[in-house]
Amino acid sequence: MAARLLRTNFIRRPYRFSALSPVGQPTVTASTAVVPEILSFGQQAPEPPVHHPKPNEAHHDIDLSDQARLFASVPTSDLLRSTAVLHAAAIGPMVDLGSWVMSSKLMETALTRDMVLGLVKSTFYDHFCAGEDADAAAQRVRSVYEATGLKGMLVYGVEHADDAASCDDNMHHFLRTIEAAKSLPTSHFSSVVVKITAICPISLLKRVSDLLRWEYKTKNFKLSWKLKSFPVFSDSSPLYHTNSEPEPLTAEEERELEAAHARIQDICRKCQESNVPLLVDAEDTILQPAIDYMAYSSAILFNADKDRPIVYNTIQAYLRDAGERLHLAVQEAEKENVPMGFKLVRGAYMSSEARLADSLGHKSPVHDTIQNTHDCYNNCMTFLMEKASNGSGFGVVLATHNADSGRLASKKASELNIDKENGKIEFAQLYGMSDALSFGLKRAGFNVSKYMPFGPVETAIPYLVRRAYENRGMMATGATDRHLMRMELKRRLLAGNA
Numbered sequence: 323m324a325a326r327l328l329r330t331n332f333i334r335r336p337y338r339f340s341a342l343s344p345v346g347q348p349t350v351t352a353s354t355a356v357v358p359e360i361l362s363f364g365q366q367a368p369e370p371p372v373h374h375p376k377p378n379e380a381h382h383d384i385d386l387s388d389q390a391r392l393f394a395s396v397p398t399s400d401l402l403r404s405t406a407v408l409h410a411a412a413i414g415p416m417v418d419l420g421s422w423v424m425s426s427k428l429m430e431t432a433l434t435r436d437m438v439l440g441l442v443k444s445t446f447y448d449h450f451c452a453g454e455d456a457d458a459a460a461q462r463v464r465s466v467y468e469a470t471g472l473k474g475m476l477v478y479g480v481e482h483a484d485d486a487a488s489c490d491d492n493m494h495h496f497l498r499t500i501e502a503a504k505s506l507p508t509s510h511f512s513s514v515v516v517k518i519t520a521i522c523p524i525s526l527l528k529r530v531s532d533l534l535r536w537e538y539k540t541k542n543f544k545l546s547w548k549l550k551s552f553p554v555f556s557d558s559s560p561l562y563h564t565n566s567e568p569e570p571l572t573a574e575e576e577r578e579l580e581a582a583h584a585r586i587q588d589i590c591r592k593c594q595e596s597n598v599p600l601l602v603d604a605e606d607t608i609l610q611p612a613i614d615y616m617a618y619s620s621a622i623l624f625n626a627d628k629d630r631p632i633v634y635n636t637i638q639a640y641l642r643d644a645g646e647r648l649h650l651a652v653q654e655a656e657k658e659n660v661p662m663g664f665k666l667v668r669g670a671y672m673s674s675e676a677r678l679a680d681s682l683g684h685k686s687p688v689h690d691t692i693q694n695t696h697d698c699y700n701n702c703m704t705f706l707m708e709k710a711s712n713g714s715g716f717g718v719v720l721a722t723h724n725a726d727s728g729r730l731a732s733k734k735a736s737e738l739n740i741d742k743e744n745g746k747i748e749f750a751q752l753y754g755m756s757d758a759l760s761f762g763l764k765r766a767g768f769n770v771s772k773y774m775p776f777g778p779v780e781t782a783i784p785y786l787v788r789r790a791y792e793n794r795g796m797m798a799t800g801a802t803d804r805h806l807m808r809m810e811l812k813r814r815l816l817a818g819n820a
Contacts, residue, residue, distance in 0.1 A: 384729050384762040389806040390813060392761045395469050398814055404754070405807040407449045412804070443779055446786050450754040452476075452774035456495075456502035459776035467510040472760055472770050474511045475601065475750060476503050479777030482519035486581060492520040493585040495777075497592055504596040512748060512771040513599040513634070513719070516589055518613045522582035526575060530612035533571070535564040543567075547576055549583070550622055552654040552662075554614040556646035560687040562679065563608050586616055590624040594632050599663065601719065604636035606671045607687050608678065618651065625661050630745065631717045634663030639699035640688050641669065648702055652709060652716075661715030665750075666702055668695055668722070700730055707731065710746045711738040718747045721773070723756040725802065732766050742767045758803050 386392070393401060410416055420442075428434045453459035456476070463474030478495045499514050519527065537543045538555045555561070571579065593600040602617040604610060614635060621633040637648050648664070655662040669688070676686040689695045699722070709716040720731055728749065734740075740747055748769035751760050764770045775782070 384725065384732055384759075384766050386725060386758045386762045386802060386806070389758075389810040392758055392806060393810045398811070401807055401811060401814075403445070404449060404757075405804060405811065407445055407754070408804050408807070411446070439779055442786070447779065447782055450752070450786055451479075451776065451782050452753060453776040454778065455776065456498045459499075459774060460502040460506055463506060463511055463774060466772060466774075470761070471764055472772055473509075473748075474506075474753075474774045475513050475515055475771050476511065477515040477773060477775035478520075479775040479781050480520045481517060481781070482524050483521070484523050484525070486523075486578065489521045489523065489582065489585060493588065496521070496589050500589070500592045500596055500598050503598050508597075511598075512745075512750075512769065513601050514593065515601045515603055515773070515775075516586070517603045517605075518582075518586065518616055519605055519609065521585040521589075522612075522616070523578065524609070526578050526582065527609045527612040529568065529571065529575060530579065530615065531609055532564045532568040534611045534615060535561050536568055539564070540567070547571065547579060548615075549619040551615050552618040552622075553647065553650040554611045554618070556643050556650055558643040558646055560607050560643070560679070560684070562682050562684040583616065583619070586620050587623065590620050590633055594624050594626075599630075599632055599634060599717070601634045601663075601665050602636060604638050604667065604669070606674055606678075607641065610638075614647075621655075621662055622658065622660055625663070628659075628661055628715045631661045631663035631715065634665050634717060634719060636665045636667060637702060638667055638669035638671075639702055640672065640695040642687055642689055642694075642698075645698055645702055645705075648705070652705075656714065661717070663717035663719070664706055665719040665721055666699065666706060668699055668724075696724065696726070699724070700727055703727060703731055704734055707734050707738060707740065707747060711740050716746070719750055719771075720747070721750040723751055723759065725759055725762075728759055728763055732763070732768070735768075742769065745769060756803060758806050 396404075423429070423438060429438065452462040452474070456478070459474075459476055463476065466472055466474060476499050478492070478499045480492050480495065483489050483492055496514070496516050503511050503514050533545055534554060537545055537548075538559075539561055590600060592598075602613065602620075605613055617633060617635040621631065621635065624633055625631040635651070637644050639645075652662065672686075672688050675688050679686045689698060703718075703720055706716065706718040710718045720727070722728060731747075731749070735742060735747065748771060749760070749763045750771045750773055751757075753772040753774045760770050760772065
């Protein structure tokens with residue numbers, strides 16, 4: 323099998339993460355403690371526990387100021403660890419050192435490898451990850467919901483595979499993830515997540531993306547194997563990856579593509595039978611056309627319920643063509659009367675996108691400024707919320723760590739009189755990050771989920787390095803949680819000394 327685990331090339335690939343935790347009773351992060359109020363190093367806190375508001379008493383504003391209430395259920399030991407982990411992840415040199423260690427020959431020596439993995443597992447791993455297998459991750463989801471009211475998104479943490487055997491093996495892990503989600507009360511989880519790169523070889527996704535680009539550029543160029551789908555390009559989409567006519571798929575490649583379609587359809591069918599929404603993760607633009615194509619073709623087949631979609635595709639708002647592509651896909655979905663789900667993210671491949679575009683003599687497909695990305699995200703968010711509010715069957719997952727976007731969405735939901743409890747609109751943040759925002763949105767009455775990956779430690783650790791490396795800017799500017807945690811630790815220390 324050729325599923326990638328612990329080598330240098332893994333550190334290149336950013337974004338989502340694998341999740342893992344020790345066997346036994348789940349460990350909790352600052353946002354997910356199950357322990358009663360053990361505060362001030364053994365003394366009970368004077369503040370009341372976290373309160374899960376009922377729909378008719380939920381606040382319209384997002385309050386991130388009351389750190390005692392936000393972190394009321396978190397033991398001081400967990401709060402200390404969470405604060406230390408988040409501060410460490412915001413330090414650039416430390417991220418650089420971790421990247422170097424994980425890709426060095428030190429990991430080939432059993433002693434140093436075990437020491438490094440043991441250290442990271444008890445710190446970063448246990449803070450950001452949910453379990454070593456689907457059952458452990460499901461138990462973590464259960465404990466998180468019971469402690470905080472936050473739901474879970476189950477994510478099998480493998481990133482990609484290079485051969486059919488690995489793809490088949492990964493598909494079975496995704497099916498097992500759906501079974502684990504199905505075993506939970508529906509109130510506890512929101513969805514499962516699939517990576518097309520884990521069930522279709524990367525080389526084939528590149529080939530299909532090249533052919534889809536050439537078809538878009540050359541109107542008389544037709545692909546006989548192409549299934550019905552929605553638009554995956556707009557006039558502003560980056561097409562520089564494909565400068566000459568690609569060779570057609572070989573007979574073997576067509577068989578591989580059919581097998582990949584069969585895998586994603588088996589996963590979609592299982593989700594449909596289990597009433598478990600499926601979110602398709604996004605990747606670099608060199609692969610994304612094929613991923614969009616497979617996600618949309620699957621949605622056409624499986625989004626039969628007019629009230630709630632099963633298949634959700636991901637839109638990356640940091641891409642300059644994101645808004646246009648979203649509008650084109652929505653327009654076609656409405657024309658075909660197919661309810662569609664979208665997960666909206668900002669994106670995390672900025673460095674690799676810039677390097678590739680520069681090597682080909684082109685401008686990066688990413689917005690020139692962070693403000694342009696924020697504007698694009700908020701415009702797409704508003705558009706999707708309006709669609710979801712008019713009874714059209716659209717579903718929206720707003721994956722954001724940005725408090726301003728959260729406040730804007732809360733205001734828009736009030737303006738549109740959106741039912742926050744029907745599941746058509748929900749928020750999501752990574753497990754172990756942006757906990758204050760998660761609690762604030764939850765207290766405002768929204769459905770909020772944590773993106774909770776799982777898998778073997780060898781898969782999770784390099785992912786976490788990439789996560790911190792590619793997103794050090796977000797970690798460095800995500801000072802809200804760290805500030806609130808410091809304030810709460812100080813309050814508990816003073817209360818303990820009183």
